Amino acid sequence: MTDEEELSVADLVGKRLLRVTTAWHHYAEDEPSLLHLWLHLEGLGPVQFHTPGTGLSLRIDQPHEPYSMEQDGHVTVTDDSPDVPVTGFVGQPIRSVREIRYRDAHVDFAAGLTLQFPGGSFRLLALDDELVLAHDRHLGRVEAYLHEDVTLARVVQTCHGFPSQWDAWTTGGQYLYLRYRHGEGSVEQHPSEDTDTWDGEESRLWTEWDDGTNGGCIELADFLALADLQLAPDAELSV
Structure with a gap:
């Protein structure tokens, strides 16, 4: 820079x-x-x-x-x-x-x-x-x-461990990719869950952390707490 x-x-x-x-x-x-x-x-x-x-x-x-x-x-x-x-x-x-x-x-x-x-x-x-x-x-x-667009209306778990990962959509319609592996959590913004759309200007990293555990499994509630995201009261969950 x-x-x-x-x-x-x-x-x-x-x-x-x-x-x-x-x-x-x-x-x-x-x-x-x-x-x-x-x-x-x-x-x-x-x-x-x-x-x-x-x-x-x-x-x-x-x-x-x-x-x-x-x-x-x-x-x-x-x-x-x-x-x-x-x-x-x-x-x-x-x-x-x-x-x-x-x-x-x-x-x-x-x-x-x-x-x-x-x-x-x-x-x-x-x-x-x-x-x-x-x-x-x-x-x-x-x-x-x-x-702030931090409330999730829908969450679909796509892998249960090593990594733990989810597709999620906010109440504002934004798609987010949630992933946790080797103790590292991340939230990425993309236009949609279609990976062919992930290389443009609308894609960016939202959140990233390392909890030092080297773990590969995490419960959704714990992930959301670390990512400072929340579920809508009527959120649709698929696990």
Whole structure:
């Protein structure tokens, strides 16, 4: 990877978080706002998250230095601030990256990401052209319009062990391939269960982890808990 290179969210899965850098815009009378976030990831380097307009953009880019603006405050840059929730996950690998969509009667767009670590997860949102960090934090009325496609409507087990694997479909209609072998679990997104459709832009890795057991069998409930997925109350199961 090179500086300024755009990344996809799948590039982050499995990478260990080494350091967190934040840039804050300080205004004269208002609370500081998050301008940029850099996650320093093993094997990638500093990944900058910013909002160029609607949604998030990810790229390899070095943190900049603090600077002042003549009429609009100043920008400070800090490393591993304890006030930034993602700092608590330094040293852990990113287990999954999922899209958060904002939907109301008028618009539907990618509003942010949920990054899951072994020790928990946090949300990074781009709302009104600002970055918002939300870890165990309810954002008020906007929460009703934020959606993650993590609920399964149908699951078909295609192998019971070595590997344990399933075909699954979310309530939003997305097909997922669930697999567990040698203690490694993964969730992949594809257009359909037809493997001939698995090589295009719609395919990507959602989730990946290694539990260290080298096992080849896992119960669906345990797999879903590790993958941070859930079954719909009326989910159709075929095992």
